Amino acid sequence: METAPEKAMADDIGILYTMYKDLPVGAVLVDSSMNILSSNKCMCGYFPEWKEGIDGMSVCKVLGCTPETHKCVKCGLKKIIKCSLSENIVCKSFVMETAGGKWFKINGIPLKYGDASYAALFFSDITEQKLSEKSLLAKLELDQHTKALNKRALMDYTDAMLKDKGRKPFTICMVDFDNFKNINDTCGHLAGDKVLETFSDIARKNIRSADIFARFGGEEFVFIFIGAGTAQSVKIIKRIQDELYSSFAGKLPMPVTFSAGAVYAAADGRFTRESLFSAVDKLLYKAKSKGKRRVEAC
Numbered sequence: 001m002e003t004a005p006e007k008a009m010a011d012d013i014g015i016l017y018t019m020y021k022d023l024p025v026g027a028v029l030v031d032s033s034m035n036i037l038s039s040n041k042c043m044c045g046y047f048p049e050w051k052e053g054i055d056g057m058s059v060c061k062v063l064g065c066t067p068e069t070h071k072c073v074k075c076g077l078k079k080i081i082k083c084s085l086s087e088n089i090v091c092k093s094f095v096m097e098t099a100g101g102k103w104f105k106i107n108g109i110p111l112k113y114g115d116a117s118y119a120a121l122f123f124s125d126i127t128e129q130k131l132s133e134k135s136l137l138a139k140l141e142l143d144q145h146t147k148a149l150n151k152r153a154l155m156d157y158t159d160a161m162l163k164d165k166g167r168k169p170f171t172i173c174m175v176d177f178d179n180f181k182n183i184n185d186t187c188g189h190l191a192g193d194k195v196l197e198t199f200s201d202i203a204r205k206n207i208r209s210a211d212i213f214a215r216f217g218g219e220e221f222v223f224i225f226i227g228a229g230t231a232q233s234v235k236i237i238k239r240i241q242d243e244l245y246s247s248f249a250g251k252l253p254m255p256v257t258f259s260a261g262a263v264y265a266a267a268d269g270r271f272t273r274e275s276l277f278s279a280v281d282k283l284l285y286k287a288k289s290k291g292k293r294r295v296e297a298c
Contacts, residue, residue, distance in 0.1 A: 026104075026123030032116065034059050034081050046102070046123060084108030084119035103130040143215040145193070146200040154214035154222055158273050161224075162265075169267045170226050171233035171297075174280045175260040177219040178292040187252055195248065195256055202243045206236055219258075222280075230264045230297040237262065237295055245293075259287040262297035 020027040026043040030036055035058055043050045049062050060078060083090045090108035104123045111118040141153035149157070161167050177183075177195070184192040196219065203213050203221070212224035225233040237260050248256040261283025265271050271279075279298075287294040 020120075020122075023122075025125075026121075028059070028121045028123075029111075030059055030081055030119050030121065032085055032118070034078070036062065037118070043123065046104070046125065080106055080108045080121065081119050084110050084121070085117045086110070087112075087117070102127045146196055146215055148200055148203075148221065149212065149214035151214065151216055154212070154216065155273065157212055157214075158224070158276070162269075162271060162273060162276070165269075167267055168227040169229075169265060170224050171228050171230050171262055171264050172276060172280050173223040173225070173233055173237055173260050173262040173295075174216065174277075174284045175221050175223070175237070175258045176284055176288070178257045178259055178288070179254065180219040182254060183252065183256070186254065191252065198247050199240075199244050199258075202240055202247070206240050206243070230262050233262055234260075234295050234297050241293060241295075255293075257293040259292050260284060260295045261287055262295060264298070 021040045023040060023042065026040065026046050028036060028039040028043060036055055038055060039050065047063065054062055059081065080090050080092055087110040088108075090106070092106050092108075103126050105126050107122045107124075109120045109122070111120055141149055143150045158172075161170065177199075180192065180195075183195060199221075200213075203223070207213055207223065207225070210226045211228075212222075212226075214222045214224075216222045223233070223237070225236065228236075241258065241260075244256055244258070261280045263276065263280040263283060265276060283296040283298060287296040290296070
């Protein structure tokens with residue numbers, strides 16, 4: 001039989017539920033043991049695990065968060081609950097794996113009833129906003145004409161790789177078109193644009209998914225072949241050279257070629273970003289000085 005305080009509390013929870021049951025966001029009330037006291041239907045739409053009749057169950061159990069998986073993202077929710085139970089208002093955003101990779105903004109509000117502490121949690125689905133942000137960031141990293149990474153993104157990736165003590169070795173290749181100004185002056189800038197677009201398509205087709213392809217500036221491009229030595233990297237570059245040459249043979253009054261330099265960067269921390277780009281730049285211009293449509297590597 002319920003005591004008077006227990007009945008009063010149940011009545012108050014019922015009043016709270018009436019207030020948030022029809023909200024367009026998910027709402028949950030939990031106790032100090034992180035057990036669910038009540039939740040609205042919106043939570044069932046957010047999480048397949050969230051079904052009617054789960055009142056009294058642990059939030060962690062419902063979401064499948066166990067001591068063995070305590071490092072998973074779902075424990076971000078546990079931290080929010082604990083913080084709210086400590087009488088702090090919390091607002092966090094993170095991805096919930098149990099919700100198909102959806103992003104939620106979660107607000108935690110502390111509630112007191114006598115000596116007991118509770119937390120009211122409100123879940124707002126911000127997946128569309130996060131995907132838009134991700135798409136915008138991706139666009140900011142790309143050279144819009146060739147769809148290669150832009151120079152800023154290239155430098156960021158290079159810095160990150162060189163600072164990673166556990167990274168794989170890689171080969172960096174810098175390429176520069178031979179007599180590109182002649183193409184623009186003789187055939188027009190639209191023809192020059194077409195050459196760059198075709199080159200970019202051929203490049204992306206020939207590199208691996210882990211490799212990096214970026215526009216360094218003008219008609220200079222950079223490839224970073226992750227885990228590849230110079231021999232394998234040069235083979236890829238020469239394949240791109242041959243395919244590009246064939247693509248415009250007989251279509252333009254001059255051959256479409258490029259020269260390249262390639263430097264192997266072992267995972268020994270020998271290179272800084274500046275010394276790495278300086279080394280590959282010197283090899284590129286060595287290739288040009290030897291007759292063009294060449295690759296110089298070390």
